[in-house]
Amino acid sequence: MTKNHQKSNQPHEQPPKQSPNQNSSQSYTPPLSKAQIHQLLKSKNSKWDFSSLSSLPHPFSLKDCEQASHFLAQAIANQKQILVVGDYDVDGIVSSAIMMRFLHSVGHKNATYIIPNRFRDGYGISQKILQENPSDIVITVDNGISAFEAAQFCTTSGRSLIITDHHLPKEQLPNADFIINPQRHDCEFPQKEICGALVTWYLCAGTKIALQKIDSSLAKSIDLAPLLEFVALATIADMMPLKHINKTIVLYGIKKLKNPHFPCISKLKTLLKTPFPTASDIAFSITPVLNSAGRMGEGTIASEFLLDSTKVSLENLKSINEERKKCANDTLESALKNARQYQNAIITKGQWNEGVLGIVAAKLAKRFQKCAFVLTNQASNTTNQKNILKGSVRGIGGVNIIDLLNGGKEILGEFGGHKSAVGVQLDEEKYEEFCEYLASVNIDYAKNDESSCDEFLLKIDSRDIDEELLHILEEFEPYGQGNPKPIFEATLRVESVEIIKEVHRKIIFSPLDYANPLDCTQDFNTKQDFIKDAKQDLAQISRQDSKQDTNQNLAQNIHIKAMYFFCEKELQKDDEITARFTLQRDSFSGKAVMIISEIL
Template sequence: MQNFLKKLRFDDVPILDKASLYELLNQRFADEEKKLSQIPNPSLLHDAPKAAKKIADAIREGKKITLVGDYDVDGISSTAIMIDFFRQIPYPLEAIIPNRFSDGYGVSPNLLKRVNADLIITVDNGITAIEAAQVCKERGIELIITDHHTPLDTLPEAYAIVNPKLSTCSYPFQEICGAQVAWLLLGLLKKELNLNIDMREFLDILCIAIIADIMPLVDINRTLVKEGLKVLMSSQRPSSLIIKDFLNKSSITSEDIAFQIAPRINSAGRLEDASISLEFLTAASTNQAYKQFEKLNSLNERRREWEAETTNEAIKLVNSDDTIIVVAKEDWHEGVVGIVAARLVEHFSKPAIVLSINNGIAKGSARSIGNVNIYELIKQNGHLLTKFGGHKMAAGLGLDEQDIDAFRIAINESASKLNSDDFKSLDEVIGILPSSEIDIELLNLLESFEPYGEANSRPLFLIKDAQILETKTFGKESSHSKVTLRQFAHEKKSIELIQFKRVLDIPSEKKLTCSYRVVKNEFNSRVSAQLIINKTYNY
C-alpha cells in the first residue's frame, strides 16, 4: 500500500522549468523578508527588562555572576556569546557548562554544590529546574533563567524567567533558540550599561546555534542566519577563521554549518566535555582555536563510529508495528542516542526514542517527523517518566528500566489518536527537472532562496524510471556511489548523481526512481551543480 501511494503521488509531480520553480519557492515566503532593524524589541520578552536591570545592578555593585549553559551547540553558543560580551564590558564572568555524565542536564542541585555566586544566569536551560531554584533561594542566590524549551505547568521560583514560550510572553515570534534569547537579553543589558558594543558581531556564533538547534528558518530566524553567515565570512574571530579555512568555500551555507560544523561542536559534549567546544568558540588566537578544532575533529570521528554501531543495533530492536519507535539497550553511549534517534527517523519515517540503560535507569532522546509534536506525546505520558523536556521536534527523557515497556505501549496509544497526515515527512519532492535545466543558472536561482533548513528545506526533485548508464563506487573503502543516467528516452544529455555512505542496489531493469537535491560544488576554483540522492524508491 505504501508503495502504491508513492506511485500515485509521483504521477502528480509536475515537470518544472526555472520560472515555475521560482514561483514555487517564492510561495514559501508570504511576508516580506525582515531586516535586522525590524527584529522585535527584546523588551517584549517577558521579564527581559527586569533581568537586564538586575544583571546591570550586579555588575555595578561588583557582585559575583555565574553563568550555567548546556552541552549542545545552542547551549555552548549561548555561553560563548555571553563570555564574549562580558569580556568587552569588561567584567569577570564564571561560565560553567555541565558535564553530561557527571553533572546531568542544566542547572541542578548537584551542579550548585560547586557554585559560589551572588547571581546565577542560565542560558538554554532552567525552565524545568524547580529543585535547583529552591536551592538558590535557600542559599540567597538570585536566579535569572533564560531558556526556550517548553515550560511545564509549574515554573521554577526565580527572580526572572525569560522564555518566549511562556504564556505571559508577548514576544511576536516564539520559535527562537536559547542563544537568541541570550543575545536579545544582552541587547537590553547593553542599553542599561550604556555600552558601545555592536550586537551584530555575535551573529557568526548566533547563526550556528539557530541552524544546529533546528529552528524554523523563517521570519527573524531567516534574517539572523542570512546575516550571520555573512558575518562569519568576514569575521576575524579566531574560531570563525578556522571554520572558513576548514570549509574552504567562497560562501558558506546553512547546510555547511548543519552537516560539517555543528556535529563537531556537538561531539565534545556528547563524548567528553563541552568545555572543548566552548574554548574553540571563545579562543583568543587562531592557534588556540586550531588546537581545539583538531580535538573536535578527533572526537567527531569517534562519535561517527559509535553512532554507526549503535544505529545498526537499534534497527534490529525496532518493533515495525509501532507508530512511535522506542528502543533501549544496556550501556549504549548516552552521548550518541540523540543522533541514533534521528537515524531511525530517517530509516523508518517514524518518530523515534532511543534510550541507554545504566544500573536500572534509562536516559535518552527523542526525534520527530512531519507535524508530530514529540514533546506533547511524551508529556501526555509523563507519569511514567522521572524527567523530560524539549520541544516539538526533539526532546530528552529519563525513566526507570522497568517502565520502558509500559511507556512504549502508552506513547503509541497516544500517537494512535493523531491524524496520519501528521506523520508525513515535510521533505516532499516538488517536481521533475529536465536535465537541460540543471546548470549554473539553476544554482544561482536556488542560492537566492538560502538559507535552507527547518521550514525552508532545500527543494527535492524527482527522477522517475530513468535509464541507468553506469554506476561506480568511490571514496574510502568504496562506500559512496556515483550513478550516470538518462532521465528521458528523448534526452541526449546524461546526468550524474551521487549517494554518500551507501552502495546503490541496481534494479535488474536498470531503471532508477529517486529524489535528489542540487548543491553547489566547488573544486579547483571550478563551480558546478552536484546532484545528491536523497532517497531511492522501488515500486
C-alpha cells in the same frame, strides 16, 4: 485506541512515507517551468518578517528582559560575582560563550561559567553545581525552565537567579527573579521558536541599553552584531525553523563566513568542504564537531575553543568527533538488535553512552519513519533508589513528541525539550508498562506530514537542469527546518555506467529529446549507512553540454557532481529512468550539481 503488542529484535524497515505533495495517482502531471518554480518558492517565502538586523524585535519585547537587563547592568557596575550555567550541546555552549564574551567586553572580571558534565552533573543547573560554585548572581543560558529545585536553593541561599531559556515550560514556572523565555504563555515576543543563544544575545542587548544610564561611553563602545555569528551556528545546530528572525540571522552568519569576526569561527570555516556554504553544509560539517565534546563528556572543551581558540585546538575537537562517530555507529548497531517496533513508535534500551542517544534516535526515526525512543540504563549510586532509564526521543514530520509523552506522563519520570526532540527519564521497572503505552498510541503521521512536510516534490523537464534553476533555488536560501529544499523529479536516459571505488557508479545521463549527455554519479552504499555519514564518499564527476548558437533555449555548459544512496538497481545504457534529486553548487567548479536521492 487499538493495541499492537508485536515486537521484534530485528525490526523491519518501513518505506519512507510519501510526501503530501507527491501524486499518488498514475495520471499525467505536466512538468513545471522555471517560472512556475520561481513563483511557487516566492509564494512560500512571501511572508518574511524582520528581514534585516535593523528590523529585529526590541530586546524588551521579551517578557522580563527589561527588568533583568537593568538588574544585570547594576550588578556589573557593582562588580557582583556572576555565575553563568550553560548546557553541553551546541546551543548551550554557544550561549555560554556569548554571555562570557559580553561580560568581558564590558570589563566585568568577576564572572565564571560552567558547562555541566553530561555524565557527572546531568542536564542544566542543579543544587550541586550551585553549592560548588558560589556567586551573587546566577544566569542560566539554554536551560533552567524546569529547574525548580535549583531555583528554590537560590532563594534560600540569597542568590539572585536569571533564567534564560527557550524550551517549553511546564504549567508552573521556577521561583526565579527573572525568567526570559519566548515560550512563556505570557510572553508576546513575535517568534516563539528561537534558540537559546538568541535569548542570551537579547539579554546582552538589553543590558547594553540599560548600561547607557550608568556608563554611556562604555555602552556605545559595545558592538553586539558580531556575536550573531555565533547565534547563527546555534540556530542551525538546534534545528530552529529557518523563518523570520532565524532566517535573517542565519543569512547574516553565512555571509560573515567569508570574513569571520572571530578566529574560532575562521578555524571552524576550514571544516567546510565548499567555498559556497549553506545552512546544510554548516549542519553537516561544523555542528557535529562542536557537539562532540559535550556528547563525549566535557562540553567545556568546545566552549573554551569558542572563547579562545589558541588554548584549545580544532584538531582536538576533530579527534573527539571521530571518537563520537565510532561510539554512535556501535550504539546504533546494538540498538537495532534490542529494538521493539510498534505501529507508531520504535523503542530500544541498553548500556550505552548517553551522549550519542539523540543521534541514534534521529537515525532510527528516519529509517523507520516513526517516533524513536533510545534509552540507556543509569544505575543508581545508592541502594535505596531505583534504576533509571535516561534517553532521547526524536520524531518525524510535524509530530509533537511533547503531546505524545503527556499521554504517558503517569508512567514517565521527567521529560522536556522541543516538540521534535525530547529528553526523558523512566524507572526501569516501568519500561514494560511504557512499551504497552507506545503500542497503544495512534499517531496520524499523514496528517502531521501535511501540516509540516519535510520536503516537497517538483516535477520538471530534464532540459531545465542548469545554472538558471540553481540560481532560482539559491534565491530562497537558507533551506532546512521550516523551509525544506525542493526535490526535483525528471526523466532521463542512461548513456553509460561506470563503477567507481566499488561503492559508487558514474552514470552519463542525457535528457530525453536532448542530444548532449548529462553526467552524474550514482552511489550504492552496501552498508546501508545514512546519507550524512556517506557524504564523506561524495564522488566528483563532471558533464559537458555543448552550446548551440542557433538555439538559445538549450542548457549551457554545466559540471555535475552527484551521489545516490540506498539504491540496489542495476542500470544499463539506454535505460529511461525517472530520478529524484536536489541541486547544489559544486565545491570546485562552482557549477550546478545533481544530488540523486532516488531512481523510480
